[in-house]
Amino acid sequence: MGFLVSFSFFFLALVINQSTVVGQTTAESVIEFPKNDIRDTRSVMISSTNLSITNPANFNDVRDDIKKISLNRKSAVVSYSDPYTGIDTRQHMYIYYNNGVTEFYENWTSL
Amino acid sequence: MGNTDGQFYTIEGLAAALIMLLTAYLVVNATSVYTAGDTHISDMQLEALGTDALTVMDTNQSRYTMSPLRNIITNGTAADNQTFGTMFGNLINNRTNYGMDHIQYSASYSYRDGTDVKQTFLRASRNLSGGEHAVRATKWVFVNKQLGSIPVEDRAVLVEVLMWRD
Numbered sequence A: 001m002g003f004l005v006s007f008s009f010f011f012l013a014l015v016i017n018q019s020t021v022v023g024q025t026t027a028e029s030v031i032e033f034p035k036n037d038i039r040d041t042r043s044v045m046i047s048s049t050n051l052s053i054t055n056p057a058n059f060n061d062v063r064d065d066i067k068k069i070s071l072n073r074k075s076a077v078v079s080y081s082d083p084y085t086g087i088d089t090r091q092h093m094y095i096y097y098n099n100g101v102t103e104f105y106e107n108w109t110s111l
Numbered sequence B: 001m002g003n004t005d006g007q008f009y010t011i012e013g014l015a016a017a018l019i020m021l022l023t024a025y026l027v028v029n030a031t032s033v034y035t036a037g038d039t040h041i042s043d044m045q046l047e048a049l050g051t052d053a054l055t056v057m058d059t060n061q062s063r064y065t066m067s068p069l070r071n072i073i074t075n076g077t078a079a080d081n082q083t084f085g086t087m088f089g090n091l092i093n094n095r096t097n098y099g100m101d102h103i104q105y106s107a108s109y110s111y112r113d114g115t116d117v118k119q120t121f122l123r124a125s126r127n128l129s130g131g132e133h134a135v136r137a138t139k140w141v142f143v144n145k146q147l148g149s150i151p152v153e154d155r156a157v158l159v160e161v162l163m164w165r166d
Helices: A002-032 A035-054 A056-073 B005-029 B041-057 B068-075 B078-093
Strands: A077-080 A091-098 A103-109 B103-113 B116-124 B135-147 B150-165
Touching (some): A002 B005, A035 A056, A035 A091, A056 B103, B041 B103
16 A cells, blocks of 8 residues: 555656756747747838839848848848739748748738 | 565565655755746746837838838937937836836847948947846838948848846
8 A cells, every 4th residue: 555655656756856847948948939030020021022023123132131130130041032923913922931940931922 | 384475565665665765866856946037937028028119119100101210220310319219218118007117228220231230239228238137129120221332222120129127
């Protein structure tokens, strides 16, 4: 009987022992997910699509800005394609983001 | 003469004792102290606050005007930098209670010049001494100005603000 109870004590002690590590790593992985990064980068990429029609040279400059500054200041590799008009008469664009831990890929479609 | 019935009880007692020793070892081994700062929740709240404030500042106030942040960076005068400081400082330090909070900040923006990335200082509420536990909030802003050697055209810059509590 005591033998069986000792198993339950062991299990409880194991749970408490590992709880600190579990809590720490869970909180860190939540903090580290780049939600605001991805939304902000995606927003500036979409805002620049108008330039690809009105001034393609300017669009390339803005794209170089975003790629270079993202790599230099945010440690994220980003790229996006030229917007193209699909058969559905909407603009499409491929967006790619990778900060080494999280990768984001989207085939953006305008409204 | 004697039988071996008692051996089973002995083995059971010894095994239970060993498991209890292992349990005691596990309990003693778990002595890492988990403070409130270890969860980084306060850091995340500060970063969310800074990002929200920058988003508010980068919002057009009407259909025909540019956002305040875009105007501040495009014009780039000392008065504009002061406007940035006042607006940002008020946004992050507003509380529902009376009295203001004590969050300090140091803002700059990064732009591309050819293959280099350069930084321009905007405004700070206090000089950085290096000992602050700061978090960084960033925002991409579209501006129309000459940055580096490329003449005036639409460009993308990254506004970065370091924030810390005093």
